[in-house]
Amino acid sequence: MKKRLIVAALALSLVASACGGDDDDNNAAPDAQSGPTTTAAPVRGGTIVVAISSDPGSLNPAVTSNGGVHTASEMMFNGLVGWGADGKPTPELAESWTIEGNGTAYNFKLRPGVKWHDGRDFTSDDVKFSFERALLRLHSRTQASLGSAQVALETPNPTTVIFRFPNPYAPLLQQLNVTEAPIIPKHIYEGCTDLATVAGCPANKTPVGTGPFKLESYTVQEIKMVRNPTYFRAGQPYLDGMTQRVIPDPGTQLLALENREIDWVGSVPGPDIERVKANRALGTATSPRGSGGGNCTTTMIFNMKPPEGRTPFFADLRTRQAVWHAINREQAFRTVSFGQGKVSAAPINSGITFATATGLNLPTFDANRSKTLLDQAGWKDEGGGARTARGVANVPDGTRFEIDWHGFAGDQTTYGEQIRSQLTAVGITLQVKTEDNATFSRNVFAQRQFDTGVASYCNGDDPEIGFRRQVDSRQISTTAFSNGAGYSNPDVDRLLDTASREPDPAKRTPIYRQLQEQLVRDLPYVWLTESAGLRAFNASCTGFNHENTGLFAEAASCKK
Amino acid sequence: MNRRYVLRRLLQVLPAVASILIVTFAVVQAAPGDPVVAVAGESGNEEYYAFMREKFGLDRPVVEQFWTYATNVLRGDMGVSFVQGQEVVSLILERVPATLLLMGSALLVSTVGGVALGALAARRPFGPFDLGLSTGALIGYALPSFWLAQLAMLTIAFRTGWFPIQGMTDARADYSGLAHYLDIARHLVLPSLVLAASEVALITRIARTGILAEMDSDYVRVAQAKGLSSTGALVHHALRNALLPVVTVVGTRIGFLFSGAVLVETVFGWPGLGRLVLSAAQTRDHPLLLGMVLVVAFSLVLSNLLTDLLYARVDPRIRYR
Numbered sequence: 115m116k117k118r119l120i121v122a123a124l125a126l127s128l129v130a131s132a133c134g135g136d137d138d139d140n141n142a143a144p145d146a147q148s149g150p151t152t153t154a155a156p157v158r159g160g161t162i163v164v165a166i167s168s169d170p171g172s173l174n175p176a177v178t179s180n181g182g183v184h185t186a187s188e189m190m191f192n193g194l195v196g197w198g199a200d201g202k203p204t205p206e207l208a209e210s211w212t213i214e215g216n217g218t219a220y221n222f223k224l225r226p227g228v229k230w231h232d233g234r235d236f237t238s239d240d241v242k243f244s245f246e247r248a249l250l251r252l253h254s255r256t257q258a259s260l261g262s263a264q265v266a267l268e269t270p271n272p273t274t275v276i277f278r279f280p281n282p283y284a285p286l287l288q289q290l291n292v293t294e295a296p297i298i299p300k301h302i303y304e305g306c307t308d309l310a311t312v313a314g315c316p317a318n319k320t321p322v323g324t325g326p327f328k329l330e331s332y333t334v335q336e337i338k339m340v341r342n343p344t345y346f347r348a349g350q351p352y353l354d355g356m357t358q359r360v361i362p363d364p365g366t367q368l369l370a371l372e373n374r375e376i377d378w379v380g381s382v383p384g385p386d387i388e389r390v391k392a393n394r395a396l397g398t399a400t401s402p403r404g405s406g407g408g409n410c411t412t413t414m415i416f417n418m419k420p421p422e423g424r425t426p427f428f429a430d431l432r433t434r435q436a437v438w439h440a441i442n443r444e445q446a447f448r449t450v451s452f453g454q455g456k457v458s459a460a461p462i463n464s465g466i467t468f469a470t471a472t473g474l475n476l477p478t479f480d481a482n483r484s485k486t487l488l489d490q491a492g493w494k495d496e497g498g499g500a501r502t503a504r505g506v507a508n509v510p511d512g513t514r515f516e517i518d519w520h521g522f523a524g525d526q527t528t529y530g531e532q533i534r535s536q537l538t539a540v541g542i543t544l545q546v547k548t549e550d551n552a553t554f555s556r557n558v559f560a561q562r563q564f565d566t567g568v569a570s571y572c573n574g575d576d577p578e579i580g581f582r583r584q585v586d587s588r589q590i591s592t593t594a595f596s597n598g599a600g601y602s603n604p605d606v607d608r609l610l611d612t613a614s615r616e617p618d619p620a621k622r623t624p625i626y627r628q629l630q631e632q633l634v635r636d637l638p639y640v641w642l643t644e645s646a647g648l649r650a651f652n653a654s655c656t657g658f659n660h661e662n663t664g665l666f667a668e669a670a671s672c673k674k
Numbered sequence: 675m676n677r678r679y680v681l682r683r684l685l686q687v688l689p690a691v692a693s694i695l696i697v698t699f700a701v702v703q704a705a706p707g708d709p710v711v712a713v714a715g716e717s718g719n720e721e722y723y724a725f726m727r728e729k730f731g732l733d734r735p736v737v738e739q740f741w742t743y744a745t746n747v748l749r750g751d752m753g754v755s756f757v758q759g760q761e762v763v764s765l766i767l768e769r770v771p772a773t774l775l776l777m778g779s780a781l782l783v784s785t786v787g788g789v790a791l792g793a794l795a796a797r798r799p800f801g802p803f804d805l806g807l808s809t810g811a812l813i814g815y816a817l818p819s820f821w822l823a824q825l826a827m828l829t830i831a832f833r834t835g836w837f838p839i840q841g842m843t844d845a846r847a848d849y850s851g852l853a854h855y856l857d858i859a860r861h862l863v864l865p866s867l868v869l870a871a872s873e874v875a876l877i878t879r880i881a882r883t884g885i886l887a888e889m890d891s892d893y894v895r896v897a898q899a900k901g902l903s904s905t906g907a908l909v910h911h912a913l914r915n916a917l918l919p920v921v922t923v924v925g926t927r928i929g930f931l932f933s934g935a936v937l938v939e940t941v942f943g944w945p946g947l948g949r950l951v952l953s954a955a956q957t958r959d960h961p962l963l964l965g966m967v968l969v970v971a972f973s974l975v976l977s978n979l980l981t982d983l984l985y986a987r988v989d990p991r992i993r994y995r
Binding site: 333 | 706707708709711720722723754755757758759760768769772824827828831832835838839840841842843844845846940941942943945949952953957958
């Protein structure tokens with residue numbers, strides 16, 4: 115048995131390398147995968163049924179960063195550059211590239227002979243169109259990052275695209291995959307990229323891309339896709355088709371998988387993890403990526419800048435330190451996350467290996483230290499529950515330390531409950547408020563009517579993508595999931611700018627270290643947990659790329 | 675049937691639906707959360723928000739927004755979904771058949787099943803069957819449908835393997851013709867049974883009480899005295915009168931059935947209206963939400979009218995003027 119597994123694994127790795135090496139080693143962590151998952155040579159044929167949580171309404175990923183739309187459509191599209199497990203860019207629609215002028219210009223050579231699903235040729239015009247008309251205007255993350263870097267695109271010939279920046283721009287290659295920058299055909303979407311026409315565009319429901327699968331039908335119940343026979347990676351995809359079934363309830367998704375009605379579930383609910391792992395008919399894989407982006411950190415937000423009339427509980431560093439010391443992050447993590455992911459050790463997610471810092475001096479769980487700090491800040495324990503303000507700056511005497519916690523239903527609320535009981539021990543009363551996205555975004559970001567909140571900040575593969583917005587003072591705005599703390603430090607802004615203009619990752623590392631040391635001194639947030647999702651799938655299917663969210667089934671195959 | 679009565683009742687539909695619309699519009703406006711932010715997703719900026727507000731007319735005064743909406747609805751235009759960018763009418767029509775099928779079969783199962791069980795229980799009141807059924811009905815009525823749904827999946831579907839857990843058709847097979855309809859029927863069994871559960875319980879109780887009351891009346895005793903068996907007296911005489919309260923209840927339960935369908939459809943991944951309501955509420959998709967309320971309110975008012983008309987059919991003594 116063992117011998118057969120090794121031979122099979124060898125065969126798979128040969129195929130993977132023969133196909134351009136996009137299917138890099140899935141096992142970033144040794145225990146990341148279990149079950150017989152990467153051990154069979156690819157079988158041609160078959161259809162895989164994948165659960166999705168909602169009917170996305172549109173299958174055009176270039177005009178939105180909405181997670182539902184992306185999950186459902188990315189298999190039909192490509193980016194210029196994909197990414198491997200090691201965070202290294204891999205060729206996708208771009209065959210090769212050179213970086214010029216210290217990072218002020220990127221010259222991409224496009225893969226020749228690539229066809230759109232309708233048979234037309236893919237050219238540099240499509241790239242220019244995708245960026246200028248769609249991505250830089252309508253894809254919020256790309257608009258925020260590349261847009262504010264003032265990128266300009268040039269297309270000297272049909273197979274060359276040059277990105278030019280006024281200042282050196284380091285993280286471009288991490289922002290060109292199908293999630294951050296899917297490329298769409300100009301001839302299909304030309305009439306559909308104005309703000310006024312984009313939502314109702316008929317092509318949103320009949321997408322044309324370059325991806326491994328193309329659309330067959332889209333109904334209320336499911337999205338059916340079939341193999342793209344002219345896909346540019348020869349031989350791929352191995353599957354004849356992929357069906358995405360809309361199953362809103364996560365519990366039902368899992369039961370349907372166990373009942374063999376479907377083959378793939380993107381995220382297993384915490385309480386079911388043990389059961390799934392024990393099921394030999396199912397394979398599992400841990401991945402730090404989900405539809406909302408990769409490398410997400412569940413983060414508690416202190417409102418350091420409340421609006422007029424609201425008590426500034428956290429303007430004083432000592433109260434923020436006190437909360438840090440009062441919280442037992444390990445215990446909360448064990449209780450809430452069922453062992454998925456890990457406790458954060460740095461402000462920047464550890465998935466961005468070149469940027470995250472190690473050995474930072476984060477405050478540890480110490481309730482006595484917390485009480486002392488609260489006393490020093492003027493929050494006195496006068497008995498009867500919450501502490502009372504006596505001489506706290508900008509807080510009227512007699513104010514109780516009673517704060518709220520805003521978060522989504524599910525894990526975020528459970529974290530709130532955990533932290534509530536931990537804070538009660540030091541004399542802080544926390545009220546957990548469960549909200550949906552629209553309400554949360556209004557209370558926390560648009561109106562800043564909150565004391566603390568919790569959000570999942572997805573860092574992506576470069577601090578520029580999803581981390582910067584959290585601490586950059588220029589991103590204190592009504593925009594959802596921006597700088598929610600209202601944290602402002604000119605040194606931090608300066609370090610962010612310097613790091614973004616340094617093209618050499620090795621030289622960016624010390625800058626980000628300095629930045630994170632400053633953040634640990636200021637503590638605008640509590641970085642709680644780096645989340646990871648557990649995927650579960652039919653064990654007779656193999657070859658998934660768990661690192662490349664969008665094209666996870668490009669090289670997948672199922673035994674008959 | 676009295677035509678003038680029907681016409682008058684139909685005219686009453688208008689103010690009823692109009693007032694429901696006003697209330698819903700106000701509630702939707704008062705709900706926290708900005709639809710524009712919900713549409714923008716994880717990020718977006720002020721410029722984008724402002725544009726979308728202008729595009730959807732959300733920057734106009736509320737009264738004006740309502741007036742625009744109301745006049746559009748009168749012209750048959752229910753607007754365009756904020757999130758999906760599609761006509762609300764087509765979004766709803768796409769999903770109506772699935773929900774009608776689910777609700778219709780649940781209604782059929784619960785009415786026929788409930789009356790039959792009620793009749794059986796009434797044969798020997800306070801006997802072991804009646805007591806067992808009454809207890810069962812009480813439990814069935816009290817169980818929340820989403821919980822019952824999961825229980826049905828874990829026990830019936832999972833253990834026996836007879837019924838699928840989700841969807842309306844098999845995700846892998848591509849059936850056509852008769853096989854296609856059988857496939858749908860197989861998928862329909864669990865959700866419709868779960869949806870019917872609390873209705874069966876209610877109707878069983880009502881049918882039982884009604885039949886007992888009728889069986890005790892003079893005309894049934896006369897029939898029995900003339901030599902009719904007790905079953906014969908029940909079927910030929912008592913049942914029709916005992917059905918009156920059942921008809922009333924069934925008619926007024928359509929709304930409850932729909933709210934049950936929202937949950938059942940979500941749990942079973944049934945591609946109907948219920949799921950659309952849920953996502954419309956979550957994303958603050960005002961036109962879609964209002965459109966759904968309008969459709970449901972209209973069908974409720976209509977089903978009440980049908981109940982009244984059916985009433986006269988069952989009991990010829992009832993006349994409407």
